[in-house]
Amino acid sequence: MKKLEKVVYVHQLKNEGFSISAIARKCDLTRNTVYTYLEKDFEAAMEWVEDLKTRKRKLDPYETHILNWLREHPDLSASQIADWLDERCSFKDIGESTVRTYVKELREKYHIPKVLDSRTFEALQELPKGKQMQVDFGELKVRTSKGSTIKLYVIAFVLSHSRYKYAEWQERPFTTKDVLRCHENAFQYYGGRTEEIVYDQDKLMTVSENGGDIIYTEEFQAYKENRRFNVYLCKKSDPQSKGKIENVVKFVKGNFGRNRVFHQIETWNEQCLAWLERKGNFQVHNTIKKRPVEVFALEKPHLREVSSLLSFESDLGSSITRTKVDPFVKTRNLNF
Structure with missing residues (x-):
């Protein structure tokens, strides 16, 4: 019209x-x-x-x-x-x-029509400052500067209260040690950790379920005990529990990664951090109607202090590798 x-x-x-x-x-x-x-x-x-x-x-x-x-x-x-x-x-x-x-x-x-994409559901539950962080993974195929395509893997973090985000990419599927190293980087980025962290039941963290109790991988169990955070494992296809992080993964892939040309992983991660500062954490959030960076300034004092960073660079070969597979354990919600 x-x-x-x-x-x-x-x-x-x-x-x-x-x-x-x-x-x-x-x-x-x-x-x-x-x-x-x-x-x-x-x-x-x-x-x-x-x-x-x-x-x-x-x-x-x-x-x-x-x-x-x-x-x-x-x-x-x-x-x-x-x-x-x-x-x-x-x-x-x-x-x-x-x-x-x-x-x-x-x-x-x-006459350039817009390709529409469906929106991911996000539960409206609001949690106290410093209470919860959510973590999830994503994959994205992008063009390289040489004209070929490459699949990149991303792990994303979001503070449930402030919606303050962190993301890290790599060129190969994540191993358990990669995941733990990225946790340390995220804790450093945030300046602390939350009381609990939300995950899917992923084979990088869990092995099986025994009588209602989740058995964690040896590496993740040791890390969880060292960093002393509680774990909340989601049911399969449970947007009420992890809708915040699903939206973040979609946002990082779609707004930052889509149609961007890949040169090298170090540059890509630097660009992602700049995007988080410029866009991902600065743009007004549709749900909380505030800028995550401003809400995070109020949430940060409520995060748990993290001691000196741990190292996970050695013995990468012994780590479990994350691949896109169907869940192999029964699903349930766990509260700690």
């Missing part, structure tokens, strides 16, 4: 008795925009629309960049484009809603 037609339609809906909220939903507008449209009569609306056609907008100098990105990667979200403008063009003086509107107009003008 053209802008002038939308202004007229907004007036029509108002005359028919629709509320401002209902008009906003029907027209895919914000309430403030609806109020702006209602303040204009038809002649004023025509002058306004003509003025918009000739007015230079903030994103116009970057139209070619954005258009090339959309043509090469039709699945790019406006959120990713806003991040790429910051990372690659050092342009950040603009709201994400403005980028979203601009991208939507480019898609319509150049």
